[in-house]
Amino acid sequence: MPHPVRRAALALVLALAVTGCGARVPPEGKGDGERASGGHYPVTVENCGEKRTFERAPRRVVTNDVGITEIMFALGLEDHMAGYVMPDDKGDLTAVPWKDGYRKTAWLSKQRITRELVLDARADLVFAGWNYGFDEGEGFTPAALRRLGVDSYVLSESCRNGRGKARGVMAPLDALYTDLRNLGKVFDVEERAETLVASFRARVAAAQAKAPKGADRPRVFLYDSGEDKPFTAGAFAGPHDIITRAGGDHIMKDLRDSWTAVGWETVVARDPEVIVINDYGDVSAEQKRAFLRSYEPLANVSAVREDRIVVLDYVDLVESPRNPAAVDSLAARLRAFGS
Structure with a gap:
């Protein structure tokens, strides 16, 4: 100092x-x-x-x-x-x-x-x-x-x-x-x-053109961190547009905030079919995945039951020039889940 x-x-x-x-x-x-x-x-x-x-x-x-x-x-x-x-x-x-x-x-x-x-x-x-x-x-x-x-x-x-x-x-x-x-x-x-x-707009548009649409759009939840309460993304955080443009239905799209905490009961009630893990920090993506699989209240959530869990890096999900590539990457994963 x-x-x-x-x-x-x-x-x-x-x-x-x-x-x-x-x-x-x-x-x-x-x-x-x-x-x-x-x-x-x-x-x-x-x-x-x-x-x-x-x-x-x-x-x-x-x-x-x-x-x-x-x-x-x-x-x-x-x-x-x-x-x-x-x-x-x-x-x-x-x-x-x-x-x-x-x-x-x-x-x-x-x-x-x-x-x-x-x-x-x-x-x-x-x-x-x-x-x-x-x-x-x-x-x-x-x-x-x-x-x-x-x-x-x-x-x-x-x-x-x-x-x-x-x-x-x-x-x-x-x-x-x-x-x-x-x-x-x-x-x-x-x-x-x-x-x-x-160039970013063009990449996002190309990913959107191939993304799931209509009834094929899976419900998606972003899991950042937290066990007592999950920290997640609302409508104004990067994952909202990444999920939506990739062909997913963001289950927290009605949350008028960026990054914030919600209750697990809300996640269970909205039953995501895919969970995206934000990979960063002292808790690894594999540790987060293990928690989601072992947490009893989530046992019947579709994404956990079907093991449809995707990992993206922190910098993919916060505002950054890597966001368009993240749309492309997630769109490919969602298409694969639907095939």
């Missing part, structure tokens, strides 16, 4: 830098179309309901978690990054399409992101999300960072929607496309962002 005097000095330097060239909330009447004559900047984007203007591209971004980090890598923005924070339970990072990004970028911590870490990295922007790093209980919020002179961009999947701490303001894949386009504008890589969005 850095010395308090050093933290204060860094905060002052960053505050001065951001005042001159970072993001700001635009004054009354300013819109997206007002840019510096003959140049790309300033640019304005809307992030979680707030319009924010950037006078230049951030140069020292710190990202939190794997999906958020890979959004930056997919846009080719590793040269704009000071580093990333994530646990080492996110799978093999050497075989992914963005492995060069991991090779070039500093892994700052395998623990949680903190204000001290951000200041030590001399960050000018933190890209994180609610429950993806931002947390009032820890005092790590966009408002707290702003007081230190550090800007934030909030993952759109995690936007608060005004119902307590419930999250989600748009369909999950739309959240991915929104962040790609927003960051494309902020970093002046709009063409690359549009190319990614077009």
Whole structure:
């Protein structure tokens, strides 16, 4: 942990830098179309309901978690990054399409992101999300960072929607496309962002064309973790669109939240025909599978009885550029179950 005097000095330097060239909330009447004559900047984007203007591209971004980090890598923005924070339970990072990004970028911590870490990295922007790093209980919020002179961009999947701490303001894949386009504008890589969005849409559409339809759509439940109560995905978390576009009927589609806990009685009553396990953390996918098979209340649930359990990686299921491939992969599994 850095010395308090050093933290204060860094905060002052960053505050001065951001005042001159970072993001700001635009004054009354300013819109997206007002840019510096003959140049790309300033640019304005809307992030979680707030319009924010950037006078230049951030140069020292710190990202939190794997999906958020890979959004930056997919846009080719590793040269704009000071580093990333994530646990080492996110799978093999050497075989992914963005492995060069991991090779070039500093892994700052395998623990949680903190204000001290951000200041030590001399960050000018933190890209994180609610429950993806931002947390009032820890005092790590966009408002707290702003007081230190550090800007934030909030993952759109995690936007608060005004119902307590419930999250989600748009369909999950739309959240991915929104962040790609927003960051494309902020970093002046709009063409690359549009190319990614077009390719992702095409891959999802191709998977949908072959996916089960109508009465053939199996009921699907996403199991993240938990034994007393299952942690799962609602309508605004990545698995909803992944399951739905892959040809499944997401049994928690009426849950107007992103990631949250439900009761096992609800799962039993809705009788999923397929269960998707989110593979990450200290409890392995095989341990989660063993629990589902051995938990007595689930004994007569169709997915458990027929052993129709699919495993997807964490980064496939949170907002990330791997979501379209996850749609493709799950669609193939659902077709196989129906054959």
